[in-house]
Amino acid sequence: MSRSALPLVSVITPSYNQGKFIRETIDSILSQDYPNLEHIVVDGGSTDETVSILQEYASKDPRFRYVSEPDNGQSHAINKGLAMARGEIIGWLNSDDTYLPGAVRKAVQYLQSQPACGMVHGQCEVIDEAGVPFSTFASEKADAQNLYQSCVVCQPSAFIRTHVFRQMGGVDEKLNFCMDYDLWMRIAKVHTIGFIPDFLANTRLHGSCKSATQWHSVGVPEVLRSLAKNYSSIPSHWVSHLSQYRSMGVIDLLRQLKTLRSNSSRITGMNRYRDLWAPPILRVTLESESTARAQLLLVKGKVPGAPMQLPKAFSLTALVNGRLAKTFTVTKAQFALEIPLDTANQVNRIDLASTSMIQPAVPQIDGLRVGGYLAEEVLPLNHEEAIIYQAFRQ
Structure with a gap:
């Protein structure tokens, strides 16, 4: 021929x-x-x-x-x-x-x-x-x-x-x-x-x-993102194999994933204190790219010095763009809140109101704190990131 x-x-x-x-x-x-x-x-x-x-x-x-x-x-x-x-x-x-x-x-x-x-x-x-x-x-x-x-x-x-x-x-x-x-x-x-x-x-x-030098830093986050994008779930064997990312450890994975992407949602305003203490009403404004709208706002919180089980529960009520989104009851010293966002909007404004009035036992940078908890992590998650978080949070 x-x-x-x-x-x-x-x-x-x-x-x-x-x-x-x-x-x-x-x-x-x-x-x-x-x-x-x-x-x-x-x-x-x-x-x-x-x-x-x-x-x-x-x-x-x-x-x-x-x-x-x-x-x-x-x-x-x-x-x-x-x-x-x-x-x-x-x-x-x-x-x-x-x-x-x-x-x-x-x-x-x-x-x-x-x-x-x-x-x-x-x-x-x-x-x-x-x-x-x-x-x-x-x-x-x-x-x-x-x-x-x-x-x-x-x-x-x-x-x-x-x-x-x-x-x-x-x-x-x-x-x-x-x-x-x-x-x-x-x-x-x-x-x-x-x-x-x-x-x-x-x-x-x-x-x-790259296979030898970037597998954990780049490879794992990108593989999980691609699975979430194409299948809307993560296979169970990936979750068991990467057990170090279970529970709160998944925050590190999500943070790494965000550093690898240019279009992740971003927080443009927040009134959290410099020492991470949350005021009675934590206000967050975030913006998303049109192709990767934020789906959840993840708030990882901690009540400093408290035992594992709180002696008295308190509630956190989330409003998104002025509308009630969800109310959470906090019973443990460490907790994570998944606040559903309005995916129709590229800009979301979240108010998270606390009923707790715990005062920190140690001196604070900006004076008195009465919000009741530290907002250690505040992360907006798009669809793919939310799937990864939910797969590893168990």
Whole structure:
């Protein structure tokens, strides 16, 4: 079959300061036995030897092209490459991973034989810094049900029809770690995902890669956010596996998630004292982005010096935008309130009135306190964040 009769495959490689590995990545693509492909490297302005390597390949192989300029990270680079791609099928190979011989040909043959499939993936070897295999990725046939349980697609082995990738709007640029897993979830909702039980690629695990350095700080919060976004729940095994986030510990997880996103709801005004003591009426104003409206206001409170069970209960009444939202009875020294917000509004004003008049036993920064409790944490939660909190609060 002539080259022109075969679909063009565009392989996208996001890159930044991976000069140590990128030559091996490029060679694994350009040496494929599939004749109709192009390789696009989207480099974020590397300062190591990467750019000189890219210039070398661009000067000698017409199938290779690149851009090197500052970008907003890996997800942005992938979407830039998607916009540049001319092919009918997209391969996505990071700048420290490699294809195995025959990978592109096998993927194209499968997609040609299975027109209902929106993408296909295969098995992956896990290699070390020197390129030596030491494990295999647990790949299997993927659908919406088993992707809910875990990521069974190893990204270097995935090939996606271009129209499907574009239909999804590319990868989510708010994600820096699990943008691939999130993409598979979204694709599985509307397309069949094929599986080739052959090894197609190598994924490299080394000391400086994100999988080794950012799993707990970035990976876990982003995976949970993606599950909440796509399924509106968190699988029970994630909750049991991450037991350190149960109960009040989930606050740390939510706080970390908020630092990773630019469109979280934000508090624009609050009359809580500097020492965290709440006045008799705690007033909070918060604003949300239109695409991520706040759903709950979480207030984590504490009655200082009180025993675990309060000798006398007190109540907290929440008004949202002047309307009664909920009344809470506080019986324990530590408590958490979930105040439902008005999701129709981007701005919410909350008044939380206390019936307690406990006076602090220690001197305070701003004088007398009579609100009865410390408002240790005041966090607005959007839909996804509320799902994560509720999953781990038990």
